Amino acid sequence: MSAADAMPAAIRHWHAVAAARDVAGLEALLAADAVFESPVVHTPQVGRAIVMRYLAAAFQVLNNEGFHYPNQWFGARSAVLEFATEIDGIAVNGIDMITWDEADRIIHFKVMIRPLKAINLVYEKMRETLTAMGPRPA
Secondary structure, eight states: OOHHHHSOHHHHHHHHHHHHTOHHHHHHHEEEEEEEEOSSOSSOEESHHHHHHHHHHHHHHTOSTTOEEEEEEEOSSEEEEEEEEEETTEEEEEEEEEEEOTTSOEEEEEEEEESHHHHHHHHHHHHHHHHHTOSOOO
16 A cells, blocks of 8 residues: 555545645635634634645745645544745644545644744734735625
């Protein structure tokens, strides 16, 4: 079995959507009641529309030409994906913790970032991007 075969379907789909920065593809990938936990927003963000908004902003801020997943760990319906990128000369390292349901739709997406210099930069860039996207969905 190849590494790609061992990768859960939900994560294969996530990788395809993320690589293409396919915001429309997020809709089919996310459960209606998906939850997003940001490294800088205290309260979990609940619902497909708001999770899509945060992930779309992350596609713009984090998912640049240097973005990659050097390590991944899989459970039955969960995964931890370590990511690395560089923004404005600052190395950004973090993890995406993803859980999905029996239909391979993401139900929970938690992001953690390090070091402090990187999280401060990502916070500012995400704030700017989310503001430029207009009003938050209801």
